[in-house]
Amino acid sequence: MNLVFDPSWLPRLAQGISLTLQLTVYCMALGAGLGMVLGLVRVYGGGKFSPLYWLASAYVHFFRGTPLLVQLLTIYYGLPTMGIVLGPFQAGLVAMALNTAAYQAEYFRGAIQSVKAGQMLAARAVGMSRTQAVRHVILPQALRLVIPPWSNELVYMLKYSSIVSMTALRPETWDLFGVGRQIASRNFRYFEVYTLVALFYLALVLLLTLALRWVEKRVRVPGLGTPGRGI
Amino acid sequence: MALLRVEDLHKRYGHEEVLKGVSLTLAAGETKVVIGPSGTGKSTLLRCINRLTEPDRGRVWLGDLEVTARRADLNKIRAQIGFVFQDFNLFTHLTALDNVRLGLLKVRGMGRREATERAMAELERVGLKAKASAYPAQLSGGQQQRVSIARALAMDPKLMLFDEPTSALDPELIGEVLAVMIQLAKEGMTMIVVTHEMGFARSVADEIVFMEGGVIVEQGPPEVLFRSPKVPRTGEFLRKISELYGEAG
Amino acid sequence: MDLGVWAQVGSYLPVLLQGLLVNVELLLGLLALGFAIGVVAALLEVYAPRPLGFLASAYTWFFRGVPEIVLLFLFYFGLPQIGLRLSAFLAAVLALGFRSSAYQAQIFRGALLSIPTGQMMAARALGLSRLGAIRHIVLPQALRLSLAGWSNEFSSVLKDTTLAWGIGVVEVMRQATYIRARNFTLTLPIYLTVAFLFLVLTYAGNFAIGMAEKRLRIPGLEGRG
Numbered sequence: 001m002n003l004v005f006d007p008s009w010l011p012r013l014a015q016g017i018s019l020t021l022q023l024t025v026y027c028m029a030l031g032a033g034l035g036m037v038l039g040l041v042r043v044y045g046g047g048k049f050s051p052l053y054w055l056a057s058a059y060v061h062f063f064r065g066t067p068l069l070v071q072l073l074t075i076y077y078g079l080p081t082m083g084i085v086l087g088p089f090q091a092g093l094v095a096m097a098l099n100t101a102a103y104q105a106e107y108f109r110g111a112i113q114s115v116k117a118g119q120m121l122a123a124r125a126v127g128m129s130r131t132q133a134v135r136h137v138i139l140p141q142a143l144r145l146v147i148p149p150w151s152n153e154l155v156y157m158l159k160y161s162s163i164v165s166m167t168a169l170r171p172e173t174w175d176l177f178g179v180g181r182q183i184a185s186r187n188f189r190y191f192e193v194y195t196l197v198a199l200f201y202l203a204l205v206l207l208l209t210l211a212l213r214w215v216e217k218r219v220r221v222p223g224l225g226t227p228g229r230g231i
Numbered sequence: 232m233a234l235l236r237v238e239d240l241h242k243r244y245g246h247e248e249v250l251k252g253v254s255l256t257l258a259a260g261e262t263k264v265v266i267g268p269s270g271t272g273k274s275t276l277l278r279c280i281n282r283l284t285e286p287d288r289g290r291v292w293l294g295d296l297e298v299t300a301r302r303a304d305l306n307k308i309r310a311q312i313g314f315v316f317q318d319f320n321l322f323t324h325l326t327a328l329d330n331v332r333l334g335l336l337k338v339r340g341m342g343r344r345e346a347t348e349r350a351m352a353e354l355e356r357v358g359l360k361a362k363a364s365a366y367p368a369q370l371s372g373g374q375q376q377r378v379s380i381a382r383a384l385a386m387d388p389k390l391m392l393f394d395e396p397t398s399a400l401d402p403e404l405i406g407e408v409l410a411v412m413i414q415l416a417k418e419g420m421t422m423i424v425v426t427h428e429m430g431f432a433r434s435v436a437d438e439i440v441f442m443e444g445g446v447i448v449e450q451g452p453p454e455v456l457f458r459s460p461k462v463p464r465t466g467e468f469l470r471k472i473s474e475l476y477g478e479a480g
Numbered sequence: 481m482d483l484g485v486w487a488q489v490g491s492y493l494p495v496l497l498q499g500l501l502v503n504v505e506l507l508l509g510l511l512a513l514g515f516a517i518g519v520v521a522a523l524l525e526v527y528a529p530r531p532l533g534f535l536a537s538a539y540t541w542f543f544r545g546v547p548e549i550v551l552l553f554l555f556y557f558g559l560p561q562i563g564l565r566l567s568a569f570l571a572a573v574l575a576l577g578f579r580s581s582a583y584q585a586q587i588f589r590g591a592l593l594s595i596p597t598g599q600m601m602a603a604r605a606l607g608l609s610r611l612g613a614i615r616h617i618v619l620p621q622a623l624r625l626s627l628a629g630w631s632n633e634f635s636s637v638l639k640d641t642t643l644a645w646g647i648g649v650v651e652v653m654r655q656a657t658y659i660r661a662r663n664f665t666l667t668l669p670i671y672l673t674v675a676f677l678f679l680v681l682t683y684a685g686n687f688a689i690g691m692a693e694k695r696l697r698i699p700g701l702e703g704r705g
Contacts, residue, residue, distance in 0.1 A: 322621075338607040386607070
């Protein structure tokens, strides 16, 4: 067995990393916005029979119950038949954002519901409206509680971003995996290239995990525990 | 010959020396009750006897078998020493019957029918035949402790060790467990009981062992210890504990 | 989209289901592999001496940190280079199975650690060996406690079986692609149908696991999550 590692791969892999990180950050940001709205609707949206609650729930169930790849191909290949054309990068980003929003909605819902009921009562008792109470009392606590599951989700999306190049291997989808795929398809050093790509993903995951742990420590408030994540 | 000999046991946890050289002997059929303030190494002593806790120094013999020997077959030895825990430790996922039967099947290698019969007999002995198919969570604390005694008895132990068997129980449930233990003592079981139940100690113990600070301060028959202890500290402790827990039990 | 389109989709349904069957086969294979390795890895992490436990941790860390697709490509395209030629299906079962074993190991590890130490102590006091105590006392309890986490893992890997499409396994997404190539106008309805099939499978699977959980439930032994 003769392993070959070519240093000339590295700059291109580094470029791939940059796209991977962009995808991850954008989709997590978009997903957080949409997810928070969905989570709020699921908790405060007027109960099981309001159409708003029903819509949000259907959304969450659909995107959590179907594969991300199906969502991606539906957007990339399916929407153009209805006149909506997205490039492979945009399609990937939209699919990832819509997908993670559904998961994040559940984390927000869980976090909001684990803020003690007395907090809302106390806020109303000092004369706040419901919206004010949610905004100034419930959400600041819920946002801290949501950090641990949100960190997990970030790592998941970092890894899942590797599917954007599955639609088309074009320069705009050369993320870390895409670059690797492209290099390997030229020189056939599949084993070395994919091992290297795997190690890069591991390093990214490690760095992100450490960074998030640091953030979690920074914003910690005494007495506000992280919710049990089950076993 | 003594059934159990303990010689100069030492045990240290970090900086704290919990046992500082404890020796005692137990004749067959004898019941010793170990008393003393909490944190003075009583539980550690019991656990060192069947090496659930590894002593740092000292030796233990069960009959002519050295428990502390390097090559001792611990599983075989432990099967001959019944152990009853303060918090029962019944196997959560097994019914009362299966709790009692498990050791017979897996340690003794007994056949299923024979093991079931034996286990049912032990449950009957502690008055819980009707609860054979209940899970631990469906039993009261007193019932759980009686099942755990049955579990130990089923193995035909030469020696029974009780580690504060009633201190996790509600007061009204203590009696039923003590009744089983008194019956056992009467039947001639060899036992060491760590407990604060002075009534039990008085009526059942052949000897009371008072431990404090990792050593045995004084030991002797209950009537001697209660009436005229040699060490003032013993009398002091006995008075305090009798006030706290009462004489009955 | 008119009714005619859906009638056409209907005529392709058997082909889609045939593809979905391959996903289910993949799923069963990788779950079984993941379970076997996951239990062993968790036991090593909790009970084995340092070096072995460390190895197990390194293993789970690797397979949790690398994207599925990279693993699939590494196993299918990379391994032949070092003399291991696998069919696409087998490569998918192994790559996804190892990955799942790392996640399952984490679930089992948490469950093992949540069993009170008194259980092990009581088992040893009866004369059971360490291995016997693990087998008869700790593991049966831990596996029951794992079911909730395990049902999450099930939903997650069920959906990830579609990624085997990337290395050419003829599963449901590949079948959908074939249909799309033949009849471009069916693209959207076909993908939506596939999505619907996964919804059904996900909920059916979770329902079945929920039933199993109920049947295996023992009073006093519930997740403390």
